[in-house]
Amino acid sequence: MQAPNSPSTTTQSPRYFHVLAKPTGAVCNLDCKYCFFLSKQALYPDSDFRMADDLLELYIRQLLESQPAQVSIAWQGGEPTLMDLDFFRRSMELVEKYRRPGQSVEHTIQTNGTRLDDEWCAFFKQHNFLVGLSIDGPRQLHDIYRVDKGGRGTFDRVMCGWKFLKTQEVKCNILCTVHSGNVEHAIEIYRFFRDGLGARVMQFIPIVERGDANLIPLANIGWGLRGTDSRPLYVQSGKRVTQRSVQSEQLGRFLIGIFDEWVRSDVGKVYVQLFDTTLGAHVGQYSLCVFSPTCGDAVALEHTGDLYSCDHYVEPDFKLGNIRESQMVDLVASARQRKFGADKQTTLPKYCRECEVLYACNGGCPKDRFISTPDGEPGLNYLCAGYKKFFRHVAEPMRLMAELLESNRPPAQIMRWYVIEDAKWKAETAKVGRNEPCPCGSGRKTKYCHGRDRS
Numbered sequence: 001m002q003a004p005n006s007p008s009t010t011t012q013s014p015r016y017f018h019v020l021a022k023p024t025g026a027v028c029n030l031d032c033k034y035c036f037f038l039s040k041q042a043l044y045p046d047s048d049f050r051m052a053d054d055l056l057e058l059y060i061r062q063l064l065e066s067q068p069a070q071v072s073i074a075w076q077g078g079e080p081t082l083m084d085l086d087f088f089r090r091s092m093e094l095v096e097k098y099r100r101p102g103q104s105v106e107h108t109i110q111t112n113g114t115r116l117d118d119e120w121c122a123f124f125k126q127h128n129f130l131v132g133l134s135i136d137g138p139r140q141l142h143d144i145y146r147v148d149k150g151g152r153g154t155f156d157r158v159m160c161g162w163k164f165l166k167t168q169e170v171k172c173n174i175l176c177t178v179h180s181g182n183v184e185h186a187i188e189i190y191r192f193f194r195d196g197l198g199a200r201v202m203q204f205i206p207i208v209e210r211g212d213a214n215l216i217p218l219a220n221i222g223w224g225l226r227g228t229d230s231r232p233l234y235v236q237s238g239k240r241v242t243q244r245s246v247q248s249e250q251l252g253r254f255l256i257g258i259f260d261e262w263v264r265s266d267v268g269k270v271y272v273q274l275f276d277t278t279l280g281a282h283v284g285q286y287s288l289c290v291f292s293p294t295c296g297d298a299v300a301l302e303h304t305g306d307l308y309s310c311d312h313y314v315e316p317d318f319k320l321g322n323i324r325e326s327q328m329v330d331l332v333a334s335a336r337q338r339k340f341g342a343d344k345q346t347t348l349p350k351y352c353r354e355c356e357v358l359y360a361c362n363g364g365c366p367k368d369r370f371i372s373t374p375d376g377e378p379g380l381n382y383l384c385a386g387y388k389k390f391f392r393h394v395a396e397p398m399r400l401m402a403e404l405l406e407s408n409r410p411p412a413q414i415m416r417w418y419v420i421e422d423a424k425w426k427a428e429t430a431k432v433g434r435n436e437p438c439p440c441g442s443g444r445k446t447k448y449c450h451g452r453d454r455s
């Protein structure tokens with residue numbers, strides 16, 4: 001076995017891979033009801049859930065040695081700020097110790113924001129961190145599921161963290177989960193982030209919590225400490241979903257609602273991860289594993305040094321090894337992990353392979369592929385109907401934006417096209433009554449149809 005601290009000699013190493021490191025494991029100060037990651041504490045029953053200093057050094061060293069000129073160091077949890085600031089100051093020292101000449105390092109952290117203060121935010125600003133902040137919308141939507149261990153809503157505490165971040169002018173990315181409680185409020189949520197918070201970068205992540213018939217009643221209580229001492233370990237199996245999970249068609253409508261607002265007024269001003277990813281797919285570039293043809297280059301590191309195939313597969317069957325015993329780069333390059341990534345493509349059902357939006361969807365994440373196609377083949381994504389609706393809806397504007405990009409013009413010019421198209425549309429629909437069927441053929445009355453939903 002190769003010594004863990006020596007450079008890897010593998011010849012099959014992926015040139016670039018991404019690690020989500022969890023210095024506190026799954027431990028969090030909150031108790032968000034849909035957060036099945038909380039159940040992963042069960043993997044380490046005797047742990048103190050703190051990454052040791054020697055492991056931190058080993059991790060930073062292995063990562064910087066294995067990566068090319070640009071490296072991303074990403075902290076996540078649980079709640080990573082439960083490690084105190086000294087842990088992150090130490091990580092910066094280690095980065096300086098092991099960084100190669102010319103190697104640039106980007107730092108990111110995903111947090112619930114409730115522990116942030118001026119000191120934290122000054123540190124983030126000093127080291128140019130990109131901070132991902134979890135917010136599910138305005139108070140009444142955020143507090144549905146994002147609660148503390150006493151079941152109290154956390155909106156005020158998150159807003160306090162947001163203000164510290166804004167005051168220090170820290171780069172921020174809003175991460176909003178989409179679930180049964182907020183999915184019907186797309187525009188309200190988007191405007192709250194854009195206008196209420198002044199956010200310019202955001203991403204929307206669907207909540208899909210799966211399980212079998214025995215697990216779901218327990219899972220519906222939540223994955224944290226409420227209600228039960230016999231909290232199950234969440235694994236990616238089962239064909240039912242919790243009541244908090246988003247429904248597929250709802251997700252499609254949610255994404256379309258936000259897209260229709262964004263594409264008319266915010267292109268080039270507000271960055272929505274999925275829209276950017278979809279535009280990338282239209283020019284043959286894939287930046288998000290979920291919608292890439294293959295995956296396997298985004299692994300998760302637990303506080304013990306255990307490395308897992310993906311953040312969504314922190315479970316015994318997907319443990320690749322421990323970086324104290326094996327080089328991280330070798331674990332990522334292992335045949336087992338390469339197969340994990342390739343399976344995303346090779347296990348696609350025929351229904352996906354023949355799908356008109358395969359180029360943008362690529363079947364979605366394997367963790368969500370637990371329903372059957374209309375002709376009975378297993379392995380279709382639970383979110384298929386919503387994805388299909390969204391990718392069809394945006395295909396034409398995305399094609400136009402891709403053309404603008406290819407002719408070295410800003411995609412934001414699409415907004416002019418919409419001004420013209422919307423004016424034409426207004427004139428056309430003015431000729432028919434508001435209670436008449438819309439000329440777009442959707443079957444809706446004109447007053448309920450904006451004429452662009454061709455999906």
Ligand code: SF4
Pocket residue numbers: 289290291295296297298309310311312344364365366367
């Ligand atoms: S399993 Fe899903 S989340 Fe994990 S790397 Fe693959 S596509 Fe990404």
Ligand code: SF4
Pocket residue numbers: 351352353355356357358361362363364380381383384385387388
């Ligand atoms: S939209 Fe549905 S059928 Fe098409 S690639 Fe995605 S999951 Fe497969």
